[in-house]
Amino acid sequence: xxxxxxxxxxxxxxxxxxxxxxVGTQPLMRIVCFNLLGSGxxxxxxxxxxxxxxxxxxxxPVPQAVILxxxxxxxxxxxxxxxxVLRLAGNEDEDRH
Amino acid sequence: MPPLAATGSGLLPMLAVVLxxxxxxxxxxxxxxxxxxxxxxxxxxxxxxxLGTAIAVQSSGAPAIHLLGHWSPPLGLxxxxxxxxxxxxxxxxxxxxxxxxxxxGGFGVRSGAPETRTAFAFWPLLLALWGxxxxxxxANDLFTLYVALELLTFAxxxxxxxxxxRETIEAALRYLMFALLGSVLYLLGVxxxxxxxxxxxxxxxxxxxxxxxxxxVAAALMTAGLLAKTALLPLHLWLPSAHAGAPAAASxxxxxxxxxxxxxxxxxxxxxxxxxxPSLPAMQILAGLGAAAILLGSAAALAQPRLKLLVAYSTVAxxxxxxxxxxxxxxxxxxxxxxxxxxxxxxxxxxxxxAKAAMFLAVGLMAARVGHDRIADLAGTARHMPVPLLxxxxxxxxxxxxxxxxxxxxxxLLLSAAIEAGQWWWALVVLGGGLLTGGYVYRVLSVSxxxxxxxxxPAPQPPGTPDAIALGLAVLSVALGFxxxxxxxxxxxxxxxxxx
Numbered sequence: 001x002x003x004x005x006x007x008x009x010x011x012x013x014x015x016x017x018x019x020x021x022x023v024g025t026q027p028l029m030r031i032v033c034f035n036l037l038g039s040g041x042x043x044x045x046x047x048x049x050x051x052x053x054x055x056x057x058x059x060x061p062v063p064q065a066v067i068l069x070x071x072x073x074x075x076x077x078x079x080x081x082x083x084x085v086l087r088l089a090g091n092e093d094e095d096r097h
Numbered sequence: 098m099p100p101l102a103a104t105g106s107g108l109l110p111m112l113a114v115v116l117x118x119x120x121x122x123x124x125x126x127x128x129x130x131x132x133x134x135x136x137x138x139x140x141x142x143x144x145x146x147x148l149g150t151a152i153a154v155q156s157s158g159a160p161a162i163h164l165l166g167h168w169s170p171p172l173g174l175x176x177x178x179x180x181x182x183x184x185x186x187x188x189x190x191x192x193x194x195x196x197x198x199x200x201x202g203g204f205g206v207r208s209g210a211p212e213t214r215t216a217f218a219f220w221p222l223l224l225a226l227w228g229x230x231x232x233x234x235x236a237n238d239l240f241t242l243y244v245a246l247e248l249l250t251f252a253x254x255x256x257x258x259x260x261x262x263r264e265t266i267e268a269a270l271r272y273l274m275f276a277l278l279g280s281v282l283y284l285l286g287v288x289x290x291x292x293x294x295x296x297x298x299x300x301x302x303x304x305x306x307x308x309x310x311x312x313x314v315a316a317a318l319m320t321a322g323l324l325a326k327t328a329l330l331p332l333h334l335w336l337p338s339a340h341a342g343a344p345a346a347a348s349x350x351x352x353x354x355x356x357x358x359x360x361x362x363x364x365x366x367x368x369x370x371x372x373x374x375p376s377l378p379a380m381q382i383l384a385g386l387g388a389a390a391i392l393l394g395s396a397a398a399l400a401q402p403r404l405k406l407l408v409a410y411s412t413v414a415x416x417x418x419x420x421x422x423x424x425x426x427x428x429x430x431x432x433x434x435x436x437x438x439x440x441x442x443x444x445x446x447x448x449x450x451x452a453k454a455a456m457f458l459a460v461g462l463m464a465a466r467v468g469h470d471r472i473a474d475l476a477g478t479a480r481h482m483p484v485p486l487l488x489x490x491x492x493x494x495x496x497x498x499x500x501x502x503x504x505x506x507x508x509x510l511l512l513s514a515a516i517e518a519g520q521w522w523w524a525l526v527v528l529g530g531g532l533l534t535g536g537y538v539y540r541v542l543s544v545s546x547x548x549x550x551x552x553x554x555p556a557p558q559p560p561g562t563p564d565a566i567a568l569g570l571a572v573l574s575v576a577l578g579f580x581x582x583x584x585x586x587x588x589x590x591x592x593x594x595x596x597x
Contacts (some may be wrong), residue, residue: 014285021278027270034277041285048292063291066240070284073247077277080254084270091263 007047013040027085031078038074042067106153107163110178110235113146113186117228121221129212132220133205140194143227147186151587154183160591162237170238170298177237177300179591181443185234185361188447191573192353192454193227199458199566200346215259219347225252226350233358239287239297239370242362243280246326250276253355256347257339268338275325275335279359282322289315290370299365304373312374319366320383326359329383329420330390333413340412341405345461348405352412353454357446360419364442367423368592380424387420388526395533399540404460404470407537408453414530415449415496418442418511421523425514434517436589441510443588444577448503451574452495458567459488478545484564486545491571493538495578498531503577 017037024030049063120139124132153161160179169175178186200223204216229248236242254276258269287297293311294302306312321332328336336356340348367376394414401407422442426435462485463478464470479486495504508527515523 021274027274030274034274034281037278037281038284041281041288044285045288045291048288051292060295062297063288066287066291069240069244073244074281076251077247077273080251081270081273081277084258084266084273087261087266088263088270091266 003050010043106161121224129216147190151183171296182234265342279322279325286315286319337409340409349454349457353450387417390417391530438514445507452492455570456492459485501578
């Protein structure tokens with residue numbers, strides 16, 4: 001039951017994030033939406049893990065390992081994107097002076 | 098399919114992945130000069146590993162398989178180098194070696210000179226990119242492929258904005274946004290597939306997935322994500338500015354290799370994971386997008402005022418050819434026609450890698466010496482820089498598909514497979530694309546071969562090593578056409594999706 005709820009919440013997050021990434025024009029907004037979208041995917045993965053639990057386990061460990069790796073990758077991607085946005089903003093300041 | 102068993106030669110592709118990644122980590126504290134030496138030292142071992150893999154796969158007629166930590170799937174992860182992977186490993190090793198030797202001119206650190214930031218960034222990124230592409234072609238597990246995709250993106254994106262100019266940073270940001278959207282969609286598809294099959298190993302998944310709702314959604318999500326990374330029209334918008342803005346050596350690897358990584362994963366998805374799922378309508382859509390990319394990309398290349406943008410749009414068009422193989426292979430599986438189309442697609446990927454790397458390097462040399470890359474003002478370049486122009490022309494022959502080049506072999510195979518499969522409309526696209534390609538190559542050559550009127554002649558320079566390297570790649574792309582087609586049997590080894 002709770003797995004279904006989390007799966008649906010994950011789907012909702014994916015929807016919000018995807019919408020923001022596709023229609024957004026501001027880089028920072030799109031980066032935040034990318035993170036929402038990523039969180040939604042991880043939540044779906046978590047629901048999958050819960051449903052796949054068997055043989056005495058509360059949950060299937062493979063999706064959990066995938067989520068951990070995915071979190072690290074998403075974090076690295078976010079820092080890279082923010083670094084680019086900062087560089088662009090810095091250039092703008094230089095242009096003005 | 099039964100689970101994989103490790104083969105003795107499986108160590109070779111595993112080392113081909115591990116060595117560049119390890120070298121990248123070691124290179125970081127060594128500084129620019131150390132990283133450069135490290136890269137140069139790794140070129141030969143990397144090439145030999147790829148060659149060894151190809152020989153082992155060819156002679157045994159079976160894929161080289163390595164089980165990481167001796168755990169067999171579904172518990173562990175497997176590396177599986179089939180013929181396509183071996184051929185791509187070899188192409189990657191050659192292109193990386195050529196680009197690394199070429200880049201010593203621009204990013205090399207002279208003894209005594211201070212190290213530059215761009216050189217310090219370039220060499221580890223090149224190593225990371227090499228490791229990423231090798232991983233993308235040999236991994237046999239959907240999640241490892243996701244990691245390979247991200248490794249490729251994170252190595253390729255900084256290469257785009259290496260020079261730090263505002264427009265290149267904007268191009269890099271646009272590229273990153275497309276790539277991130279692509280990989281997160283791919284990951285969502287992976288979650289759905291894991292939910293319905295309980296494993297991510299491609300060999301185990303093969304033939305297990307039917308036409309169920311989660312599988313269809315997953316296939317659509319993963320395909321869309323991979324298309325964004327491969328830059329197939331209409332998701333190509335990031336490519337021209339990113340590839341044209343990067344330094345020549347970086348553009349060469351980006352256009353030659355990075356987009357091929359996600360293409361190989363797409364091939365694994367449709368002919369491996371979804372082998373038993375009826376998919377011909379989806380394949381026709383993919384090839385339709387490919388055909389649109391060929392025609393519109395070539396037409397856009399014809400209209401470009403700048404040389405680097407022309408070459409970048411030509412990449413958009415040439416990627417389209419890769420997708421023509423999908424309906425031809427799926428239309429009549431297990432037939433001679435499918436084998437032809439498969440070989441055609443693989444040869445197109447490899448000959449385009451050589452030709453486009455050569456073209457970007459040649460264009461970079463021309464732009465550096467003339468000081469601009471406006472096509473209209475290139476008059477007289479034939480006299481001052483005959484070798485880069487010859488390189489451009491030879492690479493153009495391959496892209497057009499003029500016999501006896503590698504591109505001709507690829508396009509001929511696709512064309513005859515299209516006619517044999519009764520899907521003649523793709524043959525028309527191949528022919529039309531060749532004509533348009535001829536048009537934009539001719540545009541550059543015709544201006545360059547006229548004598549310079551207004552152009553202030555730059556000091557005539559003797560052709561140096563970089564010229565020779567670019568020319569070598571172009572010659573290689575043409576020479577692929579002389580290889581007897583039977584020996585392309587390598588790419589057939591371990592082809593997935595065949596009836597057992």
